[in-house]
Amino acid sequence: MGLLTLIVLLPLAGFLLNGLLGNRLGKGFVTAVGCGMPAIAFAVTIKCFLDLKGGGWAPLSEVAYVWTMVGQDTFEVAFWFDRLTAVMALIVTGVGTLIHIYSTGYMHEDKSYARYFAYLNLFLFFMLLLVLGKSLLVLFVGWEGVGLASYLLIGFWFGDMEKAAAGKKAFIVNRIGDAGFLLGMFVLYSAVGTLDMPKINAAFMGTPVPAVSASLVGILLFIGACGKSAQIPLYVWLPDAMAGPTPVSALIHAATMVTAGVYLVARMSGIYLHAPEASSVIAAVGALTALMAATIALAQDDIKKVLAYSTVSQLGFMFVAAGVGAYGVAVFHVYTHAFFKACLFLGAGSVIHAMSGEQDIKKMGGLARKIPITFVTFAIATAAIAGVPPLAGFFSKDEILWFALASDRGGSVLLVLVMAFTALLTAFYMFRLLWLTFFGKPRMLKEVEHHVHESPLSMTGVLMVLAVLSAVGGFLSIPHFLEPMVALPGVRPGMDAYHYWVVGGSVAIAAVGLGAAAYFFGGDASRAAAVKAGFTGVYRVLSNKYYVDELYDRVINRPLLWISDAIFLRVGDRFLIDGTLNGLASVAQRAAGRLSRVQTGSLHKYAFLVLVGMVASLVWMWRHG
Amino acid sequence: MADATILSLVLYLPVAGMLAIAALPAGRDGVVRAFTLAVMVLQFLLSLILYAHFDPAVPGLQAATRVPWIPDWGVNYVIGLDGYNVLLVILTTFLGPLVTAGAFSAIAKQVKLFYAMVFLIQFAMLGTFVAQDLFLFYLFWETMLIPMFLIIGIWGGERRIYATVKFFLYTAFGSILMLAAVIYLVWSLWQTTGVASFAFADLYKARLPLEAQQWLLAAFALSFAIKVPMVPFHTWLPDAHVEAPTAGSVILAGVLLKMGTYGFMKLGFPLFPEATRLATPLIAMLSVLSIVYGACLALVQTDIKKIIAYSSISHLGYVMLGLVSLDLLGIQGAIMQMVSHGLVAGGLFLMVGMIYERCHTRELAAYGGLAKVLPVYSVFFLILTLASVGLPTTSGFTGEFLVLIGAFNAAWKPLAGTPGIPVWVAAVAVSGVVLGALYMLWFAQRFLFGAERVPHGPVADLNAREVSILAILVAAVFWLGLFPDGAMKRTELAAREYQELVAAKRAPAATRLTGEVPAEAVR
Numbered sequence A: 001m002g003l004l005t006l007i008v009l010l011p012l013a014g015f016l017l018n019g020l021l022g023n024r025l026g027k028g029f030v031t032a033v034g035c036g037m038p039a040i041a042f043a044v045t046i047k048c049f050l051d052l053k054g055g056g057w058a059p060l061s062e063v064a065y066v067w068t069m070v071g072q073d074t075f076e077v078a079f080w081f082d083r084l085t086a087v088m089a090l091i092v093t094g095v096g097t098l099i100h101i102y103s104t105g106y107m108h109e110d111k112s113y114a115r116y117f118a119y120l121n122l123f124l125f126f127m128l129l130l131v132l133g134k135s136l137l138v139l140f141v142g143w144e145g146v147g148l149a150s151y152l153l154i155g156f157w158f159g160d161m162e163k164a165a166a167g168k169k170a171f172i173v174n175r176i177g178d179a180g181f182l183l184g185m186f187v188l189y190s191a192v193g194t195l196d197m198p199k200i201n202a203a204f205m206g207t208p209v210p211a212v213s214a215s216l217v218g219i220l221l222f223i224g225a226c227g228k229s230a231q232i233p234l235y236v237w238l239p240d241a242m243a244g245p246t247p248v249s250a251l252i253h254a255a256t257m258v259t260a261g262v263y264l265v266a267r268m269s270g271i272y273l274h275a276p277e278a279s280s281v282i283a284a285v286g287a288l289t290a291l292m293a294a295t296i297a298l299a300q301d302d303i304k305k306v307l308a309y310s311t312v313s314q315l316g317f318m319f320v321a322a323g324v325g326a327y328g329v330a331v332f333h334v335y336t337h338a339f340f341k342a343c344l345f346l347g348a349g350s351v352i353h354a355m356s357g358e359q360d361i362k363k364m365g366g367l368a369r370k371i372p373i374t375f376v377t378f379a380i381a382t383a384a385i386a387g388v389p390p391l392a393g394f395f396s397k398d399e400i401l402w403f404a405l406a407s408d409r410g411g412s413v414l415l416v417l418v419m420a421f422t423a424l425l426t427a428f429y430m431f432r433l434l435w436l437t438f439f440g441k442p443r444m445l446k447e448v449e450h451h452v453h454e455s456p457l458s459m460t461g462v463l464m465v466l467a468v469l470s471a472v473g474g475f476l477s478i479p480h481f482l483e484p485m486v487a488l489p490g491v492r493p494g495m496d497a498y499h500y501w502v503v504g505g506s507v508a509i510a511a512v513g514l515g516a517a518a519y520f521f522g523g524d525a526s527r528a529a530a531v532k533a534g535f536t537g538v539y540r541v542l543s544n545k546y547y548v549d550e551l552y553d554r555v556i557n558r559p560l561l562w563i564s565d566a567i568f569l570r571v572g573d574r575f576l577i578d579g580t581l582n583g584l585a586s587v588a589q590r591a592a593g594r595l596s597r598v599q600t601g602s603l604h605k606y607a608f609l610v611l612v613g614m615v616a617s618l619v620w621m622w623r624h625g
Numbered sequence B: 001m002a003d004a005t006i007l008s009l010v011l012y013l014p015v016a017g018m019l020a021i022a023a024l025p026a027g028r029d030g031v032v033r034a035f036t037l038a039v040m041v042l043q044f045l046l047s048l049i050l051y052a053h054f055d056p057a058v059p060g061l062q063a064a065t066r067v068p069w070i071p072d073w074g075v076n077y078v079i080g081l082d083g084y085n086v087l088l089v090i091l092t093t094f095l096g097p098l099v100t101a102g103a104f105s106a107i108a109k110q111v112k113l114f115y116a117m118v119f120l121i122q123f124a125m126l127g128t129f130v131a132q133d134l135f136l137f138y139l140f141w142e143t144m145l146i147p148m149f150l151i152i153g154i155w156g157g158e159r160r161i162y163a164t165v166k167f168f169l170y171t172a173f174g175s176i177l178m179l180a181a182v183i184y185l186v187w188s189l190w191q192t193t194g195v196a197s198f199a200f201a202d203l204y205k206a207r208l209p210l211e212a213q214q215w216l217l218a219a220f221a222l223s224f225a226i227k228v229p230m231v232p233f234h235t236w237l238p239d240a241h242v243e244a245p246t247a248g249s250v251i252l253a254g255v256l257l258k259m260g261t262y263g264f265m266k267l268g269f270p271l272f273p274e275a276t277r278l279a280t281p282l283i284a285m286l287s288v289l290s291i292v293y294g295a296c297l298a299l300v301q302t303d304i305k306k307i308i309a310y311s312s313i314s315h316l317g318y319v320m321l322g323l324v325s326l327d328l329l330g331i332q333g334a335i336m337q338m339v340s341h342g343l344v345a346g347g348l349f350l351m352v353g354m355i356y357e358r359c360h361t362r363e364l365a366a367y368g369g370l371a372k373v374l375p376v377y378s379v380f381f382l383i384l385t386l387a388s389v390g391l392p393t394t395s396g397f398t399g400e401f402l403v404l405i406g407a408f409n410a411a412w413k414p415l416a417g418t419p420g421i422p423v424w425v426a427a428v429a430v431s432g433v434v435l436g437a438l439y440m441l442w443f444a445q446r447f448l449f450g451a452e453r454v455p456h457g458p459v460a461d462l463n464a465r466e467v468s469i470l471a472i473l474v475a476a477v478f479w480l481g482l483f484p485d486g487a488m489k490r491t492e493l494a495a496r497e498y499q500e501l502v503a504a505k506r507a508p509a510a511t512r513l514t515g516e517v518p519a520e521a522v523r
Helices: A003-054 A083-106 A113-132 A136-154 A161-192 A197-205 A214-228 A237-243 A246-255 A257-267 A276-298 A303-323 A327-354 A372-386 A392-406 A413-438 A446-451 A457-475 A478-482 A496-521 A526-534 A536-543 A545-580 A582-597 A600-624 B003-023 B029-053 B086-102 B111-130 B134-155 B160-193 B200-205 B210-227 B236-243 B246-271 B273-299 B304-325 B328-359 B375-389 B395-412 B423-448 B464-482 B485-503
Strands: A060-070 A073-081 B062-070 B075-081
Touching: A003 A060, A003 A073, A003 A083, A003 A113, A060 B328, A060 B395, A060 B485, A073 A083, A073 A113, A073 A136, A083 A113, A083 A246, A083 A257, A083 A327, A083 A457, A083 A478, A113 A136, A113 A246, A113 A257, A136 A161, A136 A197, A136 A214, A136 A237, A136 A246, A136 A257, A136 B395, A161 A197, A161 A214, A161 A237, A161 B395, A161 B423, A214 A257, A214 A276, A237 A246, A237 A303, A246 A257, A246 A303, A246 A327, A257 A303, A257 A327, A276 A303, A276 A413, A276 A536, A276 A545, A303 A327, A303 A392, A303 A413, A327 A372, A327 A392, A327 A457, A327 A478, A372 A392, A372 A413, A372 A457, A372 A496, A392 A413, A392 A457, A392 A496, A413 A496, A496 A526, A526 A536, A536 A545, A545 B273, B003 B029, B003 B062, B003 B075, B003 B111, B029 B062, B029 B086, B029 B111, B062 B134, B075 B111, B075 B134, B086 B111, B086 B246, B086 B328, B086 B464, B086 B485, B111 B134, B111 B246, B134 B160, B134 B200, B134 B246, B160 B200, B160 B210, B160 B236, B200 B246, B210 B246, B210 B273, B236 B246, B236 B304, B246 B273, B246 B304, B246 B328, B246 B485, B273 B304, B273 B423, B273 B485, B304 B328, B304 B395, B304 B423, B328 B375, B328 B395, B328 B464, B328 B485, B375 B395, B375 B423, B375 B464, B395 B423, B395 B464
Parallel strands: none
Antiparallel strands: A060 A073, B062 B075
């Protein structure tokens, strides 16, 4: 068995062991297996990375087995490890291991400890399948699989119907995206005759170009990405997904799974380079999503909801980068975002832990001194996402803004203005969150305040590691590392001069956001209340998330149920079909009357007659044979 | 032992079993159950030998038995295995023991007769699959009706009489049409070639005028479409399922419905290729209508058995779509989907039976939060739900994925000489992926999650017998999801043959028919 296969199988083994035996063998066993498997997978990934480097960056490839072969069509379960895979797999196993360790503290009291770790390992298995898969088919298996893991973990506390419903919503909305993904895959297969991603990219880069519109395929695959990576119009599941345990939100709904769509676009860059229309759509959707989610985040009071909308918004940033052809930059933001957003979510988990389960930031305040490690790490990550130099988020966001303006593949002034404004909102709502949570007077109940305590080392240790990574991660230039694989787009003529404007601008944005948050929420927050009072209408729309859920319910859910029930069932089945058969049915009624008199005694006889007939035929056959 | 002998053993074991339990004195229910299970297990093990010996590289019949029967009419007794039926035979023998064991606690009255009927239907279903002569096929086809009719009529629910009559009328109507078509087909063959033959192999060579083909296809298709069932010939199915005892539902969903799709693949389409090619877009549309319509109706059901019944209609729509795609991947996918649906829907019906035995209601609204009280039950239920949704790594994915990829191949670059499938039809078929998730997960959510509501509770979780049944099923579901290649190798040549039979233009002059039984006829 090759190393790549091993990376994938380790967490699967963890899932099976903990799923089948975990409850019997106790917490020690569950912890050892649950954290051990991802840690070993991380180590093996590093080994693969070194092999990759040692081999002069020639991609590693291995075939686990042939799934099926029909005529000339072969579908293999094959793995592929190149620069892009290396970045993704290291994030997934590295951050994944950290979050597993954090979970040992966070989930310590939970009755379903074994089930939790089994699911988390299952997630890792599918996520690794997704990033290591060589063909779109294997990627898709992982893609659907992480959706399953997400479903199971969002609804982890399934006794609460709302949580179970959130899990289902995530699955269904993702399935809508997956239908697009499938369509794209089928169109590709019909046109190119393979699902092997390196081959597909090569086909689109070479001549003759496949006889299919690259933009059609590109948009279909992007619909899949919209589902998994929570973009308009399919982002609605992610905020609800916060019903899951907080480490799950950090791992799945911030650091790894939700970035799968960005990975898909970057991985299929061979198609998107030839699909300017699809790329424009991606950039536009990304920008709109980033802006819309950021505005919603302004008006949320649940600490996890703010972070959730922030994630949606940051994913929009990544898609803007991908849309203007800067795939390396998109992955760069995936990478920095994994650190600071995981740190933020885990920090939020630590806060919730300290607050005995409270998530409303209006009922927090003044926590900085009581849980100092959580505070410091949270503050670093907040500064990172806001784009304070020289923290990780500054570098990736700066590059996104730069290419949004300067890329010769769709950069424009409008795009950069939208993104800059969104970055400003980001800095503002993140500092607002920081302020309301950690500064000012405590607003919680006395008994809650009495219980506030710093989390155990298993949690704070992980926070510290992630805070350090959020601080220094940006110095590793991922775009530069990926350059040999996916080149950065060219710069529009005359744009070079504006580079320093963009850098300066993004520093200014962070500063203004911080200042504004301090102005409005420092002190007694009366200024914020005044603003809110002045804009009650706007505030209501924002805090109700533009009523999109309600809209979908009216436009999609209810009509679908109505058509199914009123048209298909009542008119179709009952009236048209069974009605047409009514004549027969009335005959049937009479026959039934007679039949019901035929009781079991004579049925014996009936069966016996059948048997006699059979035997007679056989005998006849034998005699005439 | 020669394979042909083993196949005959597999086929006639149920008859022997039926006679044996008929000879048992009344009141020995325990013995009857154990004996039936033993025979079913033996049958399955024997069929496994056949599966292992089945050579994927050999076209045509294997393990064949050929005996002249009614020479004047050209009727021969020919049975054998080929790529068309090999998986379905295994599916039938595989489900046999599970159905038997699953009914141990559910069936309390007339136990002897019940298992005799299970044996009889097992015999008839296997016979229908292995028969290679239209006369024999028709005999087995009709024989199936009787035990099913009795199983629903005697051990069914409150409205069983209504359900049986509806079932009987629908299928008998289809059968009569098919009988007329069979007679006409053989007669016209005899008229044009002077040879009377019921052998499939001979009938494939017939070349009928297009108009005759169209009429005959319509008759066969109606009969098969009722069995599948395809919308709009489906309204018997929900009633039959709801009223049938668990074993009846499992047999119905697991194997009986595949008679329809198997019939299309083995007879309906290849016998009348020109007519089939003309009708392809129409059949594709009806298939997709079944997928969507079945799913939508599953969405609004309040009876858990009906949800699964309507889901069957939707899932079999994929089988039909794969068959008319005439694309190798699509055809292979259709076969996989048949097997997968047998396992998954069969398993779900078994599980509905298990909960019904405990709680005595099928009203979904009466349940809630089962995951807390019945954790083992819930795990199995969720796995089967996800397989039904077609999640990768389960058999449901293998079938759906290949069918859809085949449908798109047929839409973009149809096989030469075939009309293919309209692109929009293939695209709409993909919506089934979403709708399937919608109704099954909504079902699972209301059934397993939320606040606990257990009618007639508290109830016990699954016992060892039930866990064994489901574990075996689930293992098969994953096996076909992860490693479908072994099974698909065995069907590939048949898929090719089917594709060629339907797609190829037949030679203008009628090929000379043999009408004879080959010399190596074995008894």
